[in-house]
Amino acid sequence: MGFEALGGEPEIEGIEFVEYATSRPKEFGAALLAMGFQPVAKHRSRDVLLYRQGDVNVIVNADERALEGEADAEAEVVLKALAIRVPDAGVAYRHALACGAQPVSSQAGPMELNIPGVHGPGGAVLFLLDRRAGVSFYEVDFLPLPEARFDVPALAGLHFFGIVQYILAGDTARWCNFYERVLGFTPLPEGMRFGVLPRGTIMRSACGCFFLQFIEPPAGAEDAHWQEGFNRIGLGVPDVEKAVAELESRGIHFVDASLLGNRELGALTRTLVGGTQFELVHHAQPGGC
Known part of the structure; x- marks a missing residue:
């Protein structure tokens, strides 16, 4: 379509x-x-x-x-x-x-x-x-909730950065078209990447505050075994190493940096409940976002 x-x-x-x-x-x-x-x-x-x-x-x-x-x-x-x-x-x-x-x-x-x-x-x-x-x-x-406060401080400057979206083979152009026409997202220039998993195509919102990453199944994989949909959120932090240290002290474990590349750029939690993961991305939150 x-x-x-x-x-x-x-x-x-x-x-x-x-x-x-x-x-x-x-x-x-x-x-x-x-x-x-x-x-x-x-x-x-x-x-x-x-x-x-x-x-x-x-x-x-x-x-x-x-x-x-x-x-x-x-x-x-x-x-x-x-x-x-x-x-x-x-x-x-x-x-x-x-x-x-x-x-x-x-x-x-x-x-x-x-x-x-x-x-x-x-x-x-x-x-x-x-x-x-x-x-x-x-x-x-x-x-x-009783005694709850809405102004919960952000741990290590954590903020929304983006969403990783798994799509079916050959569907990148379709979803890029969708987000561009419907919501005004634009593709990043080739070679411009964030975080630790630089696969697929990345789009940026018109406000410049939010990113979408589209990942198709790897070569040889069957679409039937590929779960299409939102896969995980990316959380921006100004200092990835500091954020990782703070989260590890709270019981959150991360994939070994040697398997993903430069820890200064980002980090990926190990699998949490129900297969959930969170990705940290080096990103200083722009004003107004």
């Missing part, structure tokens, strides 16, 4: 949250705690918790329907959604549909926000939110 070019430049103001679906919320929550996140709020009507540190919001969805439709029936933790903050969610949503994006059915309950969304790869969802009303999504759909 192609995506038509339309008039008007899509705008992005930042990343609002990422959402994981899981059948093991306690174990995954413990891993997030070790990563420096704190639970701050619970959803009004579903088994969903909001974890936060700095400007990074992670939603953990343990609702009984959270893992419905997963190709891997044994999946325990899946990165299901990315919420992108835009100036006007209605305008952005209509633009996405006009470009050929496929809409996601709303599951909002009474007194909850109806957040527009479109389908990404492998059943993943791209939500579109704005803050025009002056009231955040979290204040409407979530109730604060």
Whole structure:
């Protein structure tokens, strides 16, 4: 499927949250705690918790329907959604549909926000939110946990950097086209890389604050054994070595640097609950992101 070019430049103001679906919320929550996140709020009507540190919001969805439709029936933790903050969610949503994006059915309950969304790869969802009303999504759909504070300090300067997206063989051009037309991302020049795993194609958001990395299956691999969808988030830190040391002191272990290259550029956690990994990338957060 192609995506038509339309008039008007899509705008992005930042990343609002990422959402994981899981059948093991306690174990995954413990891993997030070790990563420096704190639970701050619970959803009004579903088994969903909001974890936060700095400007990074992670939603953990343990609702009984959270893992419905997963190709891997044994999946325990899946990165299901990315919420992108835009100036006007209605305008952005209509633009996405006009470009050929496929809409996601709303599951909002009474007194909850109806957040527009479109389908990404492998059943993943791209939500579109704005803050025009002056009231955040979290204040409407979530109730604060007792004694919790929303201003959780960021461990080692941690912030959103990007998402690694696994796609099927030959689909790079399709998804580059999608993100360019729908959300205004642009490919990085050939040879410009970040982090420790420089495979695939990287795109940058128009605001310059967020990156997407597309990785196709390696040569000889069967698509049937390749899990299409969001694979992991990248977290920017100004000093990778310092961040690794702090996280290791909290029980998070990392893949041996000798297997990945220069530790100053990035690091990759060993597999956590349900096969989850987090990638650290050397990146000084730009102002305003």
